[in-house]
Amino acid sequence: MSQVSELGASMPRLEASAKATGVARYTADLAFPNMLHGAVLMSTSAHARIKSYDVSAARALPGVRAVMTGADIPRKRFGLMIADETALAIDKVRYIGEPVAAVAAIDRETALAAAELIQVEYEDLPGVFTPDEAMMPDAAIVHETFAAYPKNFDCIADGNAISIAQVLSGDPDEAWAEADVVVEGVYETQAQYHAYMEPVAAVADVDGLGRVTVWSSTQSVFRTQICIAEALDLPRAKVRSISPYVGGGFGGKSEPGVQIIAALLARETGRAVKVVLSRQEDMMMMRSRHPARIHLKTGARRDGTILVRTGSVVMDGGAYADDSPAAMHMVLHFLRGPYRVPHLRFDGRVLYTNKLRAAAFRGVGNAQATFACESQIDELARKLSLDPIDLRLRNVLQQGDSWLGKHPIGSASIGECLQRVRSESNWDARRAALAEAPTSKSGKRRGLGVSSVVYTCAYLSTSAIVRLLDDGTVTIATGAVDIGQGSDTAIAQMCAAALRLPVDSVNIVQADTDATPFNSGTNASRITYMLGQVIAQATDDIVSQLFPHAAELLECSVEDVELVPGGRVAIKGVKERFVSFADCSRRAHFKAGGPIIGRGSYVFRVEEPDTELTINKGMMSLAAIGTYVFGAQVVETEVDEVTGKVEVVEAWSAHDVGRAVNRQAVEGQIEGGLVQGIGFALMEELVWSDGQLTNPSFMDYKIPCSLDAPENIHAIVIENPEPTHPFGVKGIGEPPVIGIAPAVGNAVEHAVNVRVRQLPITSERVLRCLLDRGS
Amino acid sequence: MTINARTTLTSFVVNGDPQEVSVTGAQTLLNVLREDLHLTGTKCGCNQGICGACTVLCDGMPIRACLALAMVVDGRDILTVEGGKTDPVLSVVQQAFVETGAVQCGFCTSGMIMSATALLMRKPSPDRQEIREELSGNLCRCTGYAKILDAVALAASRLPIQESAT
Numbered sequence: 001m002s003q004v005s006e007l008g009a010s011m012p013r014l015e016a017s018a019k020a021t022g023v024a025r026y027t028a029d030l031a032f033p034n035m036l037h038g039a040v041l042m043s044t045s046a047h048a049r050i051k052s053y054d055v056s057a058a059r060a061l062p063g064v065r066a067v068m069t070g071a072d073i074p075r076k077r078f079g080l081m082i083a084d085e086t087a088l089a090i091d092k093v094r095y096i097g098e099p100v101a102a103v104a105a106i107d108r109e110t111a112l113a114a115a116e117l118i119q120v121e122y123e124d125l126p127g128v129f130t131p132d133e134a135m136m137p138d139a140a141i142v143h144e145t146f147a148a149y150p151k152n153f154d155c156i157a158d159g160n161a162i163s164i165a166q167v168l169s170g171d172p173d174e175a176w177a178e179a180d181v182v183v184e185g186v187y188e189t190q191a192q193y194h195a196y197m198e199p200v201a202a203v204a205d206v207d208g209l210g211r212v213t214v215w216s217s218t219q220s221v222f223r224t225q226i227c228i229a230e231a232l233d234l235p236r237a238k239v240r241s242i243s244p245y246v247g248g249g250f251g252g253k254s255e256p257g258v259q260i261i262a263a264l265l266a267r268e269t270g271r272a273v274k275v276v277l278s279r280q281e282d283m284m285m286m287r288s289r290h291p292a293r294i295h296l297k298t299g300a301r302r303d304g305t306i307l308v309r310t311g312s313v314v315m316d317g318g319a320y321a322d323d324s325p326a327a328m329h330m331v332l333h334f335l336r337g338p339y340r341v342p343h344l345r346f347d348g349r350v351l352y353t354n355k356l357r358a359a360a361f362r363g364v365g366n367a368q369a370t371f372a373c374e375s376q377i378d379e380l381a382r383k384l385s386l387d388p389i390d391l392r393l394r395n396v397l398q399q400g401d402s403w404l405g406k407h408p409i410g411s412a413s414i415g416e417c418l419q420r421v422r423s424e425s426n427w428d429a430r431r432a433a434l435a436e437a438p439t440s441k442s443g444k445r446r447g448l449g450v451s452s453v454v455y456t457c458a459y460l461s462t463s464a465i466v467r468l469l470d471d472g473t474v475t476i477a478t479g480a481v482d483i484g485q486g487s488d489t490a491i492a493q494m495c496a497a498a499l500r501l502p503v504d505s506v507n508i509v510q511a512d513t514d515a516t517p518f519n520s521g522t523n524a525s526r527i528t529y530m531l532g533q534v535i536a537q538a539t540d541d542i543v544s545q546l547f548p549h550a551a552e553l554l555e556c557s558v559e560d561v562e563l564v565p566g567g568r569v570a571i572k573g574v575k576e577r578f579v580s581f582a583d584c585s586r587r588a589h590f591k592a593g594g595p596i597i598g599r600g601s602y603v604f605r606v607e608e609p610d611t612e613l614t615i616n617k618g619m620m621s622l623a624a625i626g627t628y629v630f631g632a633q634v635v636e637t638e639v640d641e642v643t644g645k646v647e648v649v650e651a652w653s654a655h656d657v658g659r660a661v662n663r664q665a666v667e668g669q670i671e672g673g674l675v676q677g678i679g680f681a682l683m684e685e686l687v688w689s690d691g692q693l694t695n696p697s698f699m700d701y702k703i704p705c706s707l708d709a710p711e712n713i714h715a716i717v718i719e720n721p722e723p724t725h726p727f728g729v730k731g732i733g734e735p736p737v738i739g740i741a742p743a744v745g746n747a748v749e750h751a752v753n754v755r756v757r758q759l760p761i762t763s764e765r766v767l768r769c770l771l772d773r774g775s
Numbered sequence: 776m777t778i779n780a781r782t783t784l785t786s787f788v789v790n791g792d793p794q795e796v797s798v799t800g801a802q803t804l805l806n807v808l809r810e811d812l813h814l815t816g817t818k819c820g821c822n823q824g825i826c827g828a829c830t831v832l833c834d835g836m837p838i839r840a841c842l843a844l845a846m847v848v849d850g851r852d853i854l855t856v857e858g859g860k861t862d863p864v865l866s867v868v869q870q871a872f873v874e875t876g877a878v879q880c881g882f883c884t885s886g887m888i889m890s891a892t893a894l895l896m897r898k899p900s901p902d903r904q905e906i907r908e909e910l911s912g913n914l915c916r917c918t919g920y921a922k923i924l925d926a927v928a929l930a931a932s933r934l935p936i937q938e939s940a941t
């Protein structure tokens with residue numbers, strides 16, 4: 001096992017200075033000689049057959065070099081789970097904003113002007129704009145050829161359904177008879193826009209060898225490569241995908257943005273083409289979080305012991321599947337919450353509609369499930385007159401318990417997380433004091449609310465190649481994209497710790513499908529966990545090749561040497577008898593054995609769920625879902641009884657991170673996720689009217705600004721080293737966003753005695769509840 | 776003539792360097808900085824004056840480069856995130872952002888740093904609430920603002936205390 005010595009310290013991100021001085025290059029900052037600029041024409045119809053195109057005026061505009069429509073591209077579909085998309089609409093459009101045609105011109109203004117000149121004749125079809133409409137027996141069908149699309153899981157679907165699934169454990173029908181109390185409710189969550197600050201962008205170039213290279217704002221250079229290759233009908237080897245600095249993703253850049261369009265235009269013109277979306281285009285064309293409606297019912301004994309829970313979820317997937325099945329399956333997987341629930345059944349259905357596609361967004365599926373689950377736990381506590389934290393503690397998973405179908409949960413620290421937020425927020429005294437405090441003169445009341453959080457990290461596969469250079473420094477290539485969360489720094493820290501090198505002796509290779517080995521993507525909080533696994537393997541591999549050289553040079557046996565700090569190998573216990581990595585590596589490079597290269601490859605795998613215990617119908621495999629991560633969040637809210645406005649004034653967020661690689665970066669993830677959670681809880685919602693997005697700008701779609709963030713955020717880092725991991729780390733990217741909405745809802749109920757079951761908890765909704773309460 | 780015919784000669788100073796650029800009537804300062812002067816540190820997050828990613832200083836005042844027409848800054852002194860070497864307040868703010876972990880994806884960072892610099896030029900010792908208010912026009916999706924506020928407070932603590940002449 002590699003030595004671990006320098007982890008846990010706070011250190012600035014490696015690239016922080018480059019970003020703070022404006023030197024760091026993002027996709028839109030790139031330029032090539034003779035580069036063209038692209039523009040995309042968006043569909044103006046929500047559901048229509050394309051009858052004809054007239055591109056003559058666009059082509060005739062001076063400065064235009066290419067105009068392409070769905071008629072000019074391969075009829076090849078791509079997609080993460082269901083291959084249902086094309087880069088430009090072919091035959092049909094399915095949402096307003098869908099790319100219909102693309103232009104390359106000598107500058108962006110000309111390209112935009114040309115796009116405006118393209119005439120598309122549509123034959124409008126009836127649209128389906130909500131899941132309920134999509135489920136009607138006579139509903140228009142969004143994808144008539146769904147059955148023929150390739151899929152990568154055992155998909156059950158009919159009509160406009162993208163996926164239908166069920167999770168069943170125990171005997172819920174019998175169990176209700178045992179329950180003393182039952183709570184039941186319908187919880188609704190909205191379409192939230194990712195709002196990464198950098199709009200989607202790509203630059204594509206071609207060489208004389210028939211290869212296309214794409215630089216883009218992406219969460220996965222490999223998914224980008226795969227999608228371009230599939231859409232253009234090219235072998236993978238003909239597509240190179242690179243990521244410069246990425247200005248945030250949060251799930252929204254996991255699958256392609258405009259890379260394929262840029263690649264099509266570059267191949268058509270033989271020149272580099274840059275495509276950068278405007279904010280409005282990004283909002284209309286890209287993705288949102290899945291809106292969900294969850295009907296949930298929980299039965300418990302009088303003492304608070306949960307016996308049974310059943311529920312159903314209907315989700316809006318929008319016009320293309322993307323990862324909609326996974327998002328819905330995540331809802332089913334997490335609806336039980338981090339509790340012992342012996343009997344359960346959850347049914348789910350995600351549907352196509354004629355709207356923007358929904359997709360992964362930080363806490364995919366889980367955020368929706370947790371809003372329902374954790375709101376309902378508080379409703380149960382109320383009914384039983386129990387303290388909400390006491391009720392949770394009575395039911396939490398304990399060490400040795402497992403998830404559905406005997407899935408191992410790692411360190412079951414949910415109880416510890418709840419205890420920490422209870423003590424750090426001074427929960428008992430504060431809650432009592434707030435409940436007794438009189439309403440302020442201006443009509444404001446405060447409340448305190450809590451939520452448990454459970455998530456997974458790891459997932460799928462990853463790899464690393466570490467090379468020892470002749471001067472004893474190392475270069476590490478992993479294929480992981482740092483989208484701002486700080487993984488490059490974590491990689492350098494883990495690699496340096498394993499080799500006992502200073503962090504600045506580690507050079508990170510920018511994610512590049514030609515230069516770095518496979519990594520499935522920066523999502524599902526998987527990067528730090530997965531990279532730790534392969535870095536440990538690769539550095540162990542380096543050490544095993546290094547030691548024989550050191551032993552030769554030191555004239556001792558391999559068993560008698562050890563790593564010492566600073567890039568040295570010494571005789572055990574005699575650290576002044578050492579050779580440097582440079583000595584060994586030079587010997588390898590020029591005398592014996594050849595250059596030293598270490599490799600690591602890893603795929604997360606546990607047993608498929610035990611079907612005796614749990615039946616998963618229509619679900620993707622959960623054997624690669626990763627290890628479990630627990631947390632708890634408390635918020636104090638202030639509710640204005642006059643206007644209904646809710647504010648979060650203070651927040652506590654405790655997470656078992658296994659082991660913090662970089663404490664400052666972990667706190668940054670917690671603080672940032674928490675404030676995104678506040679946006680989800682209180683203010684953000686994409687709104688459509690008959691398929692037309694009504695608020696595609698930051699003017700009309702508000703995300704939290706500095707005044708919306710709580711004045712005090714307490715990021716509480718709990719460290720129970722993860723037993724399945726060489727460095728003990730777990731992923732923490734998503735959990736901080738997950739519990740905020742229910743915690744806010746619970747705090748609002750504590751403050752003013754109304755329960756809001758629909759997100760976002762806007763002034764209007766609170767006010768309506770307050771008026772109902774009054775009457 | 777293409778759509779983009781450049782007709783007006785504009786001169787201004789950017790980060791201490793005099794510049795002379797032919798611009799179109801509709802061209803924004805953001806476009807000139809990024810496309811003509813290749814100063815790509817200033818970012819475009821919305822192009823509508825809302826997100827603050829494009830904030831630069833014009834004669835010491837923060838402006839949204841995506842809204843400012845290039846012609847209008849004729850004769851002015853512009854400071855961008857690339858100007859740390861020429862402006863001591865800016866470089867102190869940049870260093871504080873790096874140390875406190877206020878930079879994640881970095882896309883809001885240059886605008887955020889310019890707004891913070893403008894605040895500290897005007898008021899070297901703001902309290903936390905003043906910082907929150909001053910930065911409320913700069914959106915950040917990554918950090919939750921906590922470490923950004925810490926960074927500005929740290930920068931303030933490192934600057935000379937006296938109020939600048941206004």
Ligand code: FES
Nearest residue numbers: 820822825827841
């Ligand atoms: S780009 Fe100028 S304010 Fe957003």
Ligand code: FES
Nearest residue numbers: 880883915916917
């Ligand atoms: S650091 Fe990413 S938007 Fe602020």
